[in-house]
Amino acid sequence: MRITMIGTGYVGLVSGVCFSDFGHDVICVDKDPSKIALLENGEVPIYEPGLDTLMAKNVAAGRLTFTQDLKAAVDGADAVFIAVGTPTRRGDGHADLTYVYAAAEEIAHAITGYTVVVTKSTVPLGTNRKVQEVIEKARPGLDFDVASNPEFLREGAAIDDFMRPDRVVVGAETERAAEVMAEIYRPLFLRDFPIITTDLESAEMIKYAANAFLATKITFINEIAALCERTGADVKQVSKGIGLDNRIGNKFLHAGPGYGGSCFPKDTKALARIGQEHATPMQITETVIKVNEEIKRRMIDKITDLCGGSVNGLKVAVLGVTFKPNTDDMRDAPALTIVPALVGSGAQVHVCDPQGRHEGEGLLPGVHWIEDPYDAAEAADAVILLTEWNEFRGLDLARLAQAMQTPRMIDLRNVYSPEDATRAGFAAYTSIGRRDLAPAG
Numbered sequence: 545m546r547i548t549m550i551g552t553g554y555v556g557l558v559s560g561v562c563f564s565d566f567g568h569d570v571i572c573v574d575k576d577p578s579k580i581a582l583l584e585n586g587e588v589p590i591y592e593p594g595l596d597t598l599m600a601k602n603v604a605a606g607r608l609t610f611t612q613d614l615k616a617a618v619d620g621a622d623a624v625f626i627a628v629g630t631p632t633r634r635g636d637g638h639a640d641l642t643y644v645y646a647a648a649e650e651i652a653h654a655i656t657g658y659t660v661v662v663t664k665s666t667v668p669l670g671t672n673r674k675v676q677e678v679i680e681k682a683r684p685g686l687d688f689d690v691a692s693n694p695e696f697l698r699e700g701a702a703i704d705d706f707m708r709p710d711r712v713v714v715g716a717e718t719e720r721a722a723e724v725m726a727e728i729y730r731p732l733f734l735r736d737f738p739i740i741t742t743d744l745e746s747a748e749m750i751k752y753a754a755n756a757f758l759a760t761k762i763t764f765i766n767e768i769a770a771l772c773e774r775t776g777a778d779v780k781q782v783s784k785g786i787g788l789d790n791r792i793g794n795k796f797l798h799a800g801p802g803y804g805g806s807c808f809p810k811d812t813k814a815l816a817r818i819g820q821e822h823a824t825p826m827q828i829t830e831t832v833i834k835v836n837e838e839i840k841r842r843m844i845d846k847i848t849d850l851c852g853g854s855v856n857g858l859k860v861a862v863l864g865v866t867f868k869p870n871t872d873d874m875r876d877a878p879a880l881t882i883v884p885a886l887v888g889s890g891a892q893v894h895v896c897d898p899q900g901r902h903e904g905e906g907l908l909p910g911v912h913w914i915e916d917p918y919d920a921a922e923a924a925d926a927v928i929l930l931t932e933w934n935e936f937r938g939l940d941l942a943r944l945a946q947a948m949q950t951p952r953m954i955d956l957r958n959v960y961s962p963e964d965a966t967r968a969g970f971a972a973y974t975s976i977g978r979r980d981l982a983p984a985g
Contacts, residue, residue, distance in 0.1 A: 548621040556627030562706040564602035571617040583610040591872035618654035626666040652682035672744040689721035694751035715747025755811040761796040768798035769977025779977025799976040804867035804876040833837025840881040856890030861920040864931025872899040894941040896920040932957040941968030
C-alpha cells in the first residue's frame with residue numbers, strides 16, 4: 545500500500561515509521577522545512593526510544609521518505625492520514641481543528657484517484673463528517689472515503705504500542721474503506737491483534753472515553769493517596785490490594801503529582817466541552833480536571849512543609865521535569881506548576897533531566913540546568929524526585945545525602961521508602977500517600 549502521512553509530529557512520525565516497517569511505502573509530509581531537513585538528514589526531532597533506529601532502517605530500505613510537497617505525496621496514495629496538531633483552543637477548551645480542515649482541503653485538491661482520507665489526530669465527535677464535507681465542497685464528485693483511526697500511543701513506549709496494540713480502532717462506513725484499512729493493518733491482523741471497525745462517531749468517542757477513564761483512574765488514586773496521608777494508610781499497599789481485582793486492574797494506579805502530557809489534559813478538556821455542547825455535562829471528567837490541578841498545587845505545599853514552611857533562600861534540586869520518563873515532552877507536566885512556584889518563592893532551583901532541557905529551558909526560566917543528579921544535589925537543602933527516569937530509580941542515596949547541605953528528600957513518585965531514606969542518612973523524607981520520615985530534632 546502507498547500511504548501519505550501529513551504531519552511529522554509525535555503521532556505522524558511514529559505512525560509513518562511503523563507503517564513503513566509493515567512493508568508499506570510511506571511519504572511523510574510537513575510544511576516546516578527545518579523539520580524535513582532534519583528527517584532527511586536522519587535526525588529525529590522528537591525523543592522516542594528506538595525511533596531513530598527504526599526510521600533509519602526503513603529509509604535505507606526505500607520504504608520511507610520525507611517531503612514538503614503535499615500534492616506530489618498525495619498523488620497515487622491509497623490512504624492519506626491526517627496527523628496534524630489539535631491543540632486546546634484558547635477560551636473554550638475545545639480542540640482547535642484549524643490544521644485538520646486545512647489539511648483536508650489541500651488533500652482534496654491533490655487526490656488523483658480513489659483515496660481513503662484517514663483522521664489520525666484526536667478530534668471531537670463529528671469532525672470526520674466535517675472533513676468529508678470540506679473535501680466534497682472543494683472537489684465535488686471526488687472519489688474518496690473518510691475513515692477515523694485514533695491513536696493510542698504512550699510516549700516512551702510508542703513503537704511497542706503500535707506494533708503490539710491492545711486494539712486498533714477504525715471508523716469506516718463503506719466496505720471499500722474498511723478493506724483499505726484492513727489491508728494497511730493486515731500484519732497486525734495476522735498476528736491476532738484485535739481490530740475493531742465502528743462508525744465514525746464511535747471511533748471518535750472511543751479515543752476520548754479511553755483517555756478520560758485513564759485520567760480518572762490516576763486522579764482517583766491520587767485522591768486516595770491524600771486520604772492515606774491523613775489516616776496512616778500506605779497508598780502503595782492500597783493500590784496493590786485494589787489492583788489485584790481483575791475488574792480494576794493495576795495499571796494507572798501509581799500515586800504521583802498529577803497527570804500531564806500531550807493527551808490527558810487536552811482530551812479531558814475537549815470531552816468536557818463536547819458534553820457541554822450537547823447538554824450532557826461530563827461531571828466526572830470536569831471534576832477530574834479540577835482535582836488534577838489541585839493535586840499539582842498540593843505538591844508545592846508538601847515541599848514547603850518539609851522545608852520548614854519556606855523555601856526562600858534554599859537550594860533545591862529537582863530530578864526530572866518531563867511529564868513522564870522516556871520522553872522530552874513538557875506539555876502540562878507537573879513541573880510547570882511546581883518549579884515556577886519554587887522559583888517564585890525564592891528558591892535556587894537546580895534541575896537535572898535526561899531529555900527535558902531542550903524544551904524546559906524556554907518553559908522554566910530562572911533555573912540552573914545540571915547534567916548529573918549528584919552535582920545538582922551538591923550543598924542542596926532539599927532534593928525533589930519529580931519524574932521517575934531510570935537514572936533516578938537506582939540512586940546511591942547515601943552519596944546523595946552526603947552531598948547535601950540539609951539531607952531532605954521529597955519523593956513525588958514513591959520510588960524509595962522512608963526506610964531507604966533513613967539508612968542513607970536523610971534527616972527528612974516525604975512521599976505520596978505514605979507516612980513521612982519527620983525532620984530530625
